[in-house]
Amino acid sequence: MANIPEDDRGDLLLSCRYGDLEDIQAFLDRHGACSLAEIRDHNQNTILHMVSANGHLDALQYILPLVPTSLLSAQNNAGSTALHWAAVNAHLEITKALIEFPNGPGVNLIDIKNEAGHSPLAEAEYAGWDEGAQYLVGVMNLEAENADKEDGDGVLADEQEIEVQIEDAEGQIAKMKIGGSVSAPKPQSSPPSA
Numbered sequence: 001m002a003n004i005p006e007d008d009r010g011d012l013l014l015s016c017r018y019g020d021l022e023d024i025q026a027f028l029d030r031h032g033a034c035s036l037a038e039i040r041d042h043n044q045n046t047i048l049h050m051v052s053a054n055g056h057l058d059a060l061q062y063i064l065p066l067v068p069t070s071l072l073s074a075q076n077n078a079g080s081t082a083l084h085w086a087a088v089n090a091h092l093e094i095t096k097a098l099i100e101f102p103n104g105p106g107v108n109l110i111d112i113k114n115e116a117g118h119s120p121l122a123e124a125e126y127a128g129w130d131e132g133a134q135y136l137v138g139v140m141n142l143e144a145e146n147a148d149k150e151d152g153d154g155v156l157a158d159e160q161e162i163e164v165q166i167e168d169a170e171g172q173i174a175k176m177k178i179g180g181s182v183s184a185p186k187p188q189s190s191p192p193s194a
Contacts, residue, residue: 004031009039016047016063019056024063033066037074044076052094053085060097069104079114080123087124087132095120095132099139110140 008027015023028036040046048071051059075081086094099109113119121140124132 004035004039010041012036012039012047013041013045013050016050016056016059017054019051019054019059021056021059021062024059028066036063037067037071040076043078044074046071046074046076046082048072048074048082048098049076049080049085052082052091052098053089055086055089055091055094057091057093057097060094064097064101069101072098072101072104073109073112075112075114078116079112081109081112081114081120083109083112083120084114084118084123087120087129087136088127090124090127090129090132092132092135095135107139107141110136 008031012024012027014020015027036047047063048060048067051063072083073081083095083098086098098104099106110120114123118126121133121136124136
């Protein structure tokens with residue numbers, strides 16, 4: 001990366017920030033893709049941070065196949081990943097693209113906490129971005145408290161129920177039960193007559 005002028009690196013970061021796909025392509029024509037993963041600003045933000053924070057899906061889709069998948073989990077000086085920034089700024093399509101990128105870290109990105117101790121899910125909740133928080137909860141790895149309830153093939157039977165815990169942005173624990181058979185409510189007995 002030493003042979004790439006500082007101005008060109010800065011221009012690439014700005015092009016990613018503003019979603020200027022033509023300038024990103026021009027950088028690649030001049031310098032190739034091998035340097036993309038190394039380029040950072042003074043806060044250690046990558047090109048993925050820039051396109052993700054600003055919602056530039058076309059630029060993200062162009063860049064993702066050109067960088068190592070490890071760049072998806074790269075953290076800046078504050079410990080935030082590109083997914084944290086997508087969550088803070090409520091960019092659902094960016095969030096999906098980062099998590100669903102083939103051979104990438106996938107849903108494990110949701111577990112990365114920044115220096116403030118916030119996961120991307122917590123950032124979505126702090127931002128009041130319900131749609132994103134719901135998406136993240138829907139795809140995240142939920143560990144069952146009672147793993148012994150699994151049958152032999154690792155799949156829960158229809159009548160089995162597990163309880164999961166999810167920590168919200170304020171550190172509160174929410175418990176939720178998944179599965180189990182639904183039983184009809186028991187009829188109430190009528191009060192004794194006087």
